[in-house]
Amino acid sequence: DVKVTQSSRYLVKRTGEKVFLECVQDMDHENMFWYRQDPGLGLRLIYFSYDVKMKEKGDIPEGYSVSREKKERFSLILESASTNQTSMYLCASSSPALERQYFGPGTRLTVT
Amino acid sequence: AQKVTQAQTEISVVEKEDVTLDCVYETRDTTYYLFWYKQPPSGELVFLIRRNSFDEQNEISGRYSWNFQKSTSSFNFTITASQVVDSAVYFCAPSGGYQKVTFGIGTKLQVIP
Numbered sequence: 001d002v003k004v005t006q007s008s009r010y011l012v013k014r015t016g017e018k019v020f021l022e023c024v025q026d027m028d029h030e031n032m033f034w035y036r037q038d039p040g041l042g043l044r045l046i047y048f049s050y051d052v053k054m055k056e057k058g059d060i061p062e063g064y065s066v067s068r069e070k071k072e073r074f075s076l077i078l079e080s081a082s083t084n085q086t087s088m089y090l091c092a093s094s095s096p097a098l099e100r101q102y103f104g105p106g107t108r109l110t111v112t
Numbered sequence: 113a114q115k116v117t118q119a120q121t122e123i124s125v126v127e128k129e130d131v132t133l134d135c136v137y138e139t140r141d142t143t144y145y146l147f148w149y150k151q152p153p154s155g156e157l158v159f160l161i162r163r164n165s166f167d168e169q170n171e172i173s174g175r176y177s178w179n180f181q182k183s184t185s186s187f188n189f190t191i192t193a194s195q196v197v198d199s200a201v202y203f204c205a206p207s208g209g210y211q212k213v214t215f216g217i218g219t220k221l222q223v224i225p
Contacts, residue, residue: 042217103157
């Protein structure tokens with residue numbers, strides 16, 4: 001059974017902290033994505049990666065960075081967390097053919 | 113960058129009614145994919161369909177059908193004889209070329225028994 005896992009389901013951090021959200025997929029997919037989901041705004045693409053060490057900005061990259069050192073792992077980094085980054089974060093992966101995206105269960109991040 | 117509009121934010125229907133969810137997209141790419149996903153109250157995203165921009169044939173899968181019209185940049189989704197289990201948020205999502213996928217804000221469908 002294909003799987004995308006995210007390191008935490010719930011996370012609470014303080015303003016100014018550096019935050020790492022980890023995503024791992026076991027399908028040998030080249031493409032990986034980070035989205036955030038907020039009520040009334042749907043899913044918004046933060047970053048995506050189409051290969052190891054390759055990344056492209058999505059629609060809302062400000063305040064975030066990413067790391068892809070290994071094919072199976074894609075990390076989202078909040079360099080200095082702020083309260084407006086409180087959200088649900090969803091990771092996804094897909095093959096280059098993009099038949100579909102496989103989503104992780106999400107991490108609900110609260111920044112206080 | 114591509115853009116997608118799901119003008120219906122919330123829809124309520126009575127069970128067994130048909131319902132159509134609208135999706136209009138914008139893209140500069142000449143080749144792309146279009147997706148629909150469903151997010152039930154449990155939260156996981158469920159893949160429903162992928163359509164290639166080259167393929168304008170409509171598709172029917174059980175109670176679900178999709179109407180893709182490239183000339184109007186629309187990819188509408190119809191549920192026939194709706195059921196309570198269809199209650200969810202439905203997302204339309206075009207891809208940029210064949211890689212980057214952008215989601216709409218979603219349409220929340222409530223099916224009332």
